[in-house]
Amino acid sequence: MDLLTEFKTYLVTEKGASANTVASYMRDITQYVHYLGEDDRQVLGATSECIEAYRKQLLKMGKSAATVTRALASLKCLYRWLQQKGRCPENPAKGVKAEKVERKLPQILSNQEVELLLEQPRCVDDKGFRDHAMLEVLYATGIRVSELISLNLDDVNLTSGYLVCMGKKKSRIIPLYPGAIRALSDYLKNIRPHLVAPGERALFVNMNGVRMSRQGFWKLVKYYQEKAGIQTEITPHTLRHSFAAHLLQNGADLRSIQEMMGHADISSTQIYTKLINQHLMDVYQKAHPRA
Numbered sequence: 001m002d003l004l005t006e007f008k009t010y011l012v013t014e015k016g017a018s019a020n021t022v023a024s025y026m027r028d029i030t031q032y033v034h035y036l037g038e039d040d041r042q043v044l045g046a047t048s049e050c051i052e053a054y055r056k057q058l059l060k061m062g063k064s065a066a067t068v069t070r071a072l073a074s075l076k077c078l079y080r081w082l083q084q085k086g087r088c089p090e091n092p093a094k095g096v097k098a099e100k101v102e103r104k105l106p107q108i109l110s111n112q113e114v115e116l117l118l119e120q121p122r123c124v125d126d127k128g129f130r131d132h133a134m135l136e137v138l139y140a141t142g143i144r145v146s147e148l149i150s151l152n153l154d155d156v157n158l159t160s161g162y163l164v165c166m167g168k169k170k171s172r173i174i175p176l177y178p179g180a181i182r183a184l185s186d187y188l189k190n191i192r193p194h195l196v197a198p199g200e201r202a203l204f205v206n207m208n209g210v211r212m213s214r215q216g217f218w219k220l221v222k223y224y225q226e227k228a229g230i231q232t233e234i235t236p237h238t239l240r241h242s243f244a245a246h247l248l249q250n251g252a253d254l255r256s257i258q259e260m261m262g263h264a265d266i267s268s269t270q271i272y273t274k275l276i277n278q279h280l281m282d283v284y285q286k287a288h289p290r291a
Contacts, residue, residue, distance in 0.1 A: 003040045004029060010081055016169075018146060020214075028074035044082065048092045051075060055096060065099035072098045105275045106241040113230050114139060114242055120224035126191050127207065131220055133180075133187035134204055134212075135239070140180035141165065142243030142261055145236040149212050151203040158185055167262035174260050244272045 008026055011017045017025070035054055036042040051072075058068045075093040082088040109117065118139065121131035138148055143165050155164045161176050176184070196202075197209030204212045218236055225234045232238075244257050258269040 003043060004033065007078060007081060020146060024070070025074045025077065028071045029078055032071070032075060032078075044087060046079075046092050048095050051093045051096045059099075069098040072096060105271065105278060106245075107233055107235070107238060108242040108245045108275065109230070109232055109234075109238060111246065113228075113232060114239070114246075116228045117224055117230060117239075120227050123186070126195055129183075129187050129191045130195070130204065131224070133183040134217065135221075135224070136180040136183040137163070137176070138239045139243055140176050141174040142240050142247075143174065144240060144262075145214055145217060147262075149202075149204060149214055149217055152201045153188075153203055154201075156184065156188075156203060158188070165262070169264070170262075172259060172262055241272075241275075244269070245275055248272050248276055 004026070007029060008022060011022045011025055032054060033040075033043060035057065036046070036050075054075075055068060055072060058071060063071075072093060076091065079088055079091040079093050083091050118132070118135050121135065122128045123132055134148065137143075138145070141163060147165050147167065150166065151163065155166075157163070158176075158181055161178075161181055162173050163176060165172055165174055192203075192205065195207070195209055196205050200210055202211035204217075206212050206216055214236070221234060221236070240261070244261055247257050247260075248254070254266060254269050254273070257272070258266050261269060263269050
């Protein structure tokens with residue numbers, strides 16, 4: 001088994017990384033190995049000077065600060081694993097400083113835009129009922145798209161009005177508002193039973209009866225965005241960001257939002273405070289007669 005294959009196995013089986021995270025790590029490490037001439041010995045014998053030279057090479061190639069920072073994080077993970085395995089005496093990437101990345105404030109939808117988006121699926125056929133339920137659940141809970149499509153039937157408790165979401169490291173319980181419960185109930189009672197393939201445990205399935213893919217869900221979000229005529233740029237995380245920002249605007253405390261979002265660090269949640277403050281400043285500048 002070569003080094004890359006071993007490392008991938010470690011990411012999946014021991015680190016428990018998601019498919020997207022594994023793919024990202026492997027892209028970075030493969031590029032690095034190619035830079036070293038496809039030689040495992042060069043990887044094992046690399047020094048901090050070698051890692052620093054690679055960092056400069058990425059910048060010279062026009063890679064963004066965020067891309068270089070992510071690549072260095074991947075290398076640190078690789079060498080930490082190699083060090084634990086006793087195949088490297090030290091982690092040569094540890095002392096290499098990452099680029100300073102200016103964190104952009106996330107894009108969110110207004111309350112009106114959210115309502116408009118959620119109204120787009122027409123509940124007149126299987127697809128409409130399913131899509132409506134998926135969008136309602138996403139905005140009701142603020143879960144990641146990867147978490148949404150990973151939900152299984154037994155993760156939902158409609159009677160008590162909540163779902164259990166398995167995050168990156170632990171599960172969390174998130175309430176559902178009445179509209180999401182109704183949409184989910186309609187889908188589960190009237191649509192899913194005749195859509196689902198035998199033995200499939202997924203909560204949301206595609207028209208072939210198997211688990212909906214991330215790409216499949218993303219396509220339907222873009223379709224409904226265009227249908228609604230929403231000009232705000234939408235990413236797979238837009239409803240998640242909107243969920244957090246709207247809760248904060250309406251008085252929810254940061255710790256509760258952190259728990260529902262599944263953020264390991266409160267600093268990830270605090271960015272929504274900056275977002276709300278920026279929004280207030282924009283409103284002030286536009287509305288105050290002397291601004």
